[in-house]
Amino acid sequence: MKVIQIDTNQWTEGLAKLEGSYRMFGPAETEGKYPEFKELEKGDVPNLNVSNTHLSAKSVVYPQSEVMFEYTLDEAKEDHHQLREIEKDYSPRAVFGIRPCDAAANLIIQRNFDSKEYRDPYWVDAFESCVFIGHACENPGATCFCTSVGFGPFNEDGLDLLLVESDNGGFLAKVITDKGAVLAKSAGWETETDAAALEPLKEAAEAKIRSKVNTDQLAKQDAKDLFDAPIWEDIGFACLNCGTCTYSCPTCWCFDIQDEVKDKSGIRMRNWDSCMYPLFTLEGSGHNPRPEKHHRIRQRFMHKLKYYVDKYQAGVQCVGCGRCVRLCPVNIDIRTVCEKMNSYKPA
Amino acid sequence: MEYMGIDRDRLHFSWVSSAEASKFITVVKEVTASVKALGPATKFVKDRRQVS
């Protein structure tokens, strides 16, 4: 695929042109707060100076709280007690500055939300409305381990365009899909350049990733052996059972459905849920199949590093962004746990 | 509540014995008058969530 040169003027002009035809998303920094992905106001430009957003970009497609239906309980109304779909805006979205890890994570979530058997309309429609303009990581962080889990700082999975910073303050943009080509054209970014310039940058960036983890034995391990391994009490002891790891994770997809009623009008919404919470598996009978915290932490790691591996045969359910490692209040580190699972030998 | 930004006059505490009917009347009048004077609450009013 071709590579385009975008200088700083073309960049600013292009963004202005795109505003008419796309809802624009990108990293935004508010004073005193961490940079996060937001829908940009008209005239705002995505802030591509941030190393990565504090939380993942998954909220662009999959917000923490999302209303699905509304209804009325007023029996005087004809359609009382019937769920009505909420109208949504699935007009094209341009998502600027998503890092390759977060973009690849969407494809992992897609396996769950867009399968042969089931199609989650909210996620799929939002996902399909997006053009992902990635931002290559020339300076990956200390907790980044994307190259260990099958991705990398210049990875193209889940991206339509990949921006690489060039010396003159502009970008080199690799066009990956037709969607990306259309966006580049409507932005007026059309100066083709030599694709060979990217390869050394890519290699240099990959060489900067110092954090490595082994995943090669996970598929061969016996799931029951790992489940019964005497490692979980020790791994889970410090765990607070908060939702930080799951909420900051770009690949965690679980949600919970809630109704909220005010007077006679109600809504049905879904909110991110977390397997770290006791309520996650609490049954109506009062029985909880994962009563202790080490059961719950086992579930999180077994899902990401074993069940997913076995079910999809497409690697682990982790893109190596390192957010859970950095944000965990008690420093439970998926890399350490992964090594323990990978090297586990039953007695 | 005041520390959080809720008007002091929206929240009232009183101890009224079952034998103090006249105090009860006074208190209720005071409460309703002070809340009415403030007008409708604008804080802690939950509207329909924005649909994303």
Add this chain to the structure above:
Amino acid sequence: MIGYIDKIREVALKLLNEEKVDMVIGYRQGSLPMMTEPCFVKRPEDVETLIWDSNCRINLAAYLMDRKEKIGIIAKGCDSRNIINHLVENKIKREQLVIIGAPCKGMIDNKAIALQFGQDIDEYQETEDQITVKGGGTEKTFQKVDVLQENCAICNHRNPVVYDELAGDLVEEQTDIDRYEDIRKIEAMDIDEKWNFFEDMLSTCIRCYACRNACPLCYCPTCFVDESKPQWVGKSNDPNDTRTFHFLRAFHCAGRCTDCGACERACPMDIPVRLFTKKLGKDCLDLYGWEAGLDPEQRPPLDTFKPDDPNVGMK
């Protein structure tokens, strides 16, 4: 303070060897610089994994509730006060515990250091007064007093209040400190300023409940935010629901909070949630002369009635 570790390991080893306890709860080195991970040690040969430095910021009392074993536990001033809370609230029995007191000169604010250093930190070293971090070919040394956690900088109970062994000599308590400057600043705001201040402060909350779960006071079998019959609070990230969670949680900690700072340390979004609990701590001090977790024999003011209790706001 860093010299405590030899004594901690020695005591832990003795307790385990003599089978006086089933486990010792302490800290081990985390995978990241300036991080420790709470852990338990059950075998004498594992006591070497225990460490002690200025990054032992998690309150270990949060790991005690309803445990049945005999436990050795390392306790800073704040941890020990929360152990007293547990004794008062019947969450653990005194005879189950062997408390290894750690007179504390404060834990450091790793996030502030990382921010000031400006790049990834690969190495960390500390002496009694200084913190040195290295990374990206440079290094920087901080005076420890300049990078203390805010709650440690204003701490007035550094020594453990209750202990069976001591990991080091008792330290001098800080006396000349103003604990409530930030609270007074908020109290002085007008009503809309206050509302907007907290609206902005809580706007990034993701309802992960790390603050609640890190807190040794939050041990309800089902938290009010998790109740569904009746449902007290909405579950979405609606600002009203988020605020309800934070201020009700603070109320539940009134007269119990020791300002250990675990909630703030745990928050992935760095929201200064202590501004809620500290206000109630200040009120308890002003109204009842009460500081939580100092005496296992005394009932807290909010579960006792005295005829001369102040009538705040009562008509």
